[in-house]
Amino acid sequence: MFKKMLKEGAERTILEECIFAPLSGKLINIDEVPDPVFSEKMMGDGMAVEPTEGNVLAPVDGEVIQIFHAKHAIAIRSEGGAEILLHIGLETVSLDGQGFEVVVKEGEKVKSGDLLLTFDLPFIRENAASTISPIVITNGEMMERLTKERSGAVKAGISPMFRILAKS
Template identity: 60%
Template sequence: MLKSLFGKKEKVTKESIFAPLTGKLLDIEEVPDPVFSQKLMGEGMAIEPTEGVIVAPIDGQVIQVFHTKHAIGLRSQTGLELLIHIGLETVSMNGDGFDVHVKEGQKVKVGDPLITADLSLIREKAASTITPIVITNSDILENITKVSSGKVIKGTSNILDVKVK
């Protein structure tokens, strides 16, 4: 009986990744940047956003906020590490048009606001508003299943189901 009370907790191995943005869901291979489309950074999806509010796609922790505010890294309860890269070639904007609402180390839940981005400014100053969502430690994946297609809603639409090894 004591062993069942104080035994190891079951390791979480399955989880869903929700849309961090509202817009059109794209396969990662459709991203017009070879670093993402050739999966050099890892597996994932992308969204062509219709609004600029980026929310947490998983329950987890903020592990990195890029100083240029164009990207954020999160770690989930399964150990999955996600990179949300807002737009393409947006690093050169040096944070202009991005408002960060979280800090490194902060715990987040699906739907919590992370960053607000000015899509008009991104269209004007960068290559694209297309936002890759990449699993940067894809080597821990046992299985990844695309769940949605077409239009997705931030914090609500499940885009990927994953199982880690």
Template identity: 55%
Template sequence: MIFGKLFGKKEKTETLVAPLTGKIVSIDQVPDPVFSQKMMGDGVAIEPSEGVVVAPVDGEIIQVFPTKHAVGLRSKAGLEILIHIGLETVNMNGEGFEAHVQAGDRVKAGDRLITFDLELVKEKAKSTMTPIIITNGDFVDHLEKVENVMGQKGEITIMTVKAK
């Protein structure tokens, strides 16, 4: 530990696994400028093939939106992640969504966070495309993303983040 103090801090790297099963795509493919232009932060999106959202990292739930269409969490190292299920799903007022966590809960990567009726979202929302965003970009020194592949929730790495 003395060497770490003398020669600088240890590099922090966070690995995020897919929070949903489906096709992982570039954030710039999301048909909403708030996400595609990275106004909220950088990340990827997933076109889900099932209605189950799991934790992408070990951490703490910092917010479950009242409409249950989005959840925010903070990793152990301080990375803040927003998972926004579909586009314009806030207008569904929680219909078809069930939260399995609440603010303050500690979770492990792969723990179930939210379940939703995928067919209902397809019917009532603008899109099912689900952005996974790093909202505290000032924390990020380098971000590697996996895109244009099919991913199984809790199994495939979607982002590797090197912290400042």
């Protein structure tokens, strides 16, 4: 179960969390991502977005737990304990940070909708295998169910992508 500490020190159980789109664009099922690491859910279940702009927003309230050295991916732990990988484009690690600007630091607390990083979308289109950006729950063993909310177009920070139901 997701657990959240309240200010008074008491613990509250969070059974369900909503994950909002971190990018604006077209929502794609994870099994349609043209990379087997993601489409075969080796990293976990989730969705992907084909972005229409270069801003990446926090999909939940939580903490930045990892910024990858090539600046192409960020991991966030939600207040409920879900660990969410935001991976911008495919085979973008080879760009070694070019075209990306991270505006947060590891350990930083963020609110849903906060700007995490920006990227040069035309540069990524030109230099990466794809702009399709997977959003994956990497600690899925703590989930009972992941419900995909929608398909089609999503707006960063506004559109729900999926809900996570914790194991009880």
